[in-house]
Amino acid sequence: MKYDLDHVTDRSNTGAAKWDLYNGGVHSGPITAINASLDDDGPIPMWVADMDFPSPQPVIDALHERVSHGIFGYTRVTDCYYDSVIGWFSRRHDWDIKKEWITPAPGIVPACHFAVRTYCEPGDKVLIQRPVYYPFFRSITNGGCEIVSSNLIDNDGHYEMDFEDLEAKASDPKVKLAILCSPHNPVGRVWTEDELRRYGEICNRHGVVVVADEIHCDLIKPGTKFFHYAKLGEEFANNTLVCTAPSKTFNLAGMHLSSMVIPNEKLRKAFEDYMAKIGIAHGINPFAVVALEAAYDHGEEWLDQTLDYIWANHAHLKNFMAENIPAIKVYDLQGTYLNWMDFRGLNLDRAQLEELTQLKAKVLFDEGYIFGEEGEGFERINLACPRPILDAGLARLKREIG
Numbered sequence: 001m002k003y004d005l006d007h008v009t010d011r012s013n014t015g016a017a018k019w020d021l022y023n024g025g026v027h028s029g030p031i032t033a034i035n036a037s038l039d040d041d042g043p044i045p046m047w048v049a050d051m052d053f054p055s056p057q058p059v060i061d062a063l064h065e066r067v068s069h070g071i072f073g074y075t076r077v078t079d080c081y082y083d084s085v086i087g088w089f090s091r092r093h094d095w096d097i098k099k100e101w102i103t104p105a106p107g108i109v110p111a112c113h114f115a116v117r118t119y120c121e122p123g124d125k126v127l128i129q130r131p132v133y134y135p136f137f138r139s140i141t142n143g144g145c146e147i148v149s150s151n152l153i154d155n156d157g158h159y160e161m162d163f164e165d166l167e168a169k170a171s172d173p174k175v176k177l178a179i180l181c182s183p184h185n186p187v188g189r190v191w192t193e194d195e196l197r198r199y200g201e202i203c204n205r206h207g208v209v210v211v212a213d214e215i216h217c218d219l220i221k222p223g224t225k226f227f228h229y230a231k232l233g234e235e236f237a238n239n240t241l242v243c244t245a246p247s248k249t250f251n252l253a254g255m256h257l258s259s260m261v262i263p264n265e266k267l268r269k270a271f272e273d274y275m276a277k278i279g280i281a282h283g284i285n286p287f288a289v290v291a292l293e294a295a296y297d298h299g300e301e302w303l304d305q306t307l308d309y310i311w312a313n314h315a316h317l318k319n320f321m322a323e324n325i326p327a328i329k330v331y332d333l334q335g336t337y338l339n340w341m342d343f344r345g346l347n348l349d350r351a352q353l354e355e356l357t358q359l360k361a362k363v364l365f366d367e368g369y370i371f372g373e374e375g376e377g378f379e380r381i382n383l384a385c386p387r388p389i390l391d392a393g394l395a396r397l398k399r400e401i402g
């Protein structure tokens, strides 16, 4: 079927985090975005990473059917769940996953918290690469561990890993875990096989376990190749927890179901034991599992149309800024639907930039600094929205700056 992705769905009164209350930057305090409207001057949310598109129709149909069954008792994953996960990654990614490697978890942020507590002792260190998805920070510090960042290098709009620095930092015996963001949010890089191999060799050499957060792996721009960390070879697969989920791909984040792929039995058992210890290995939300299966089994047609739409939004954003506000640089986007934009050309300090975007233009991006101080002067825009939303936001920016 052909999806109408231009259609704006009203998300008010659904408790939508993105549309109800903004906290993608702290300076101005929370802004209530309820009743945001494209026509009047209400704020337009373009921040948190969910889509403003309804999920694929087969998902909606499957959920309707499950609701009409009427009994929502304790639920376990069945073979259908494993077949759907395995089938998706085999068909779409040519990655063969064994059933026993898969552990369902209630989300990837929780999984990062669990991993820190499973593989580290308080006082240990965890390696990340800022600017990066900021909930990683709390997963580390809440576990009593210290953040060590090997910052990415911004090579004129193309971020790269600093391998020398990584090697130096990973060689600290206190570093027990590394969280790899692949594709990388917020800078939009899709790491090449060679980059991943160099990263992985460093971690393996120093006995650092790698959490490979691949939540955005289905959102890859045509012409760019995504490479799964666990496909690098046995010694890499045996030293990693790969985080996968249908939540970004099919707009199912509120379902809170992810699939951890942990080929190494010892690492997997330790992770599962930790979940059991804190009382969450008890079952699965019946709607989440139905949505996951329908999405992986029947969501491909929707995804292909949605990806085309997102890349068209990216091109539109880039052209718009080049023509209207050339001081704002839109970085290339290889993967994810989150576009990194450099506002430093406006020469504003943090407070002035927030005042401009949040209070004057009333477009709510994620402020770059929340991803680490290296993001100062940047904004992250969410492109998974109907074009009328994007256009309304851009028109307001132009009104204030252009």
Ligand SMILES: Cc1ncc(COP(=O)(O)O)c(C=O)c1O
Binding pocket: 049, 106, 107, 108, 109, 110, 133, 181, 185, 213, 215, 245, 247, 253, 256, 258
């Ligand atoms: C890199 C990354 N990891 C994890 C998440 C969230 O995962 P979950 O909703 O499964 O906790 C996001 C959401 O934006 C993300 O960008």
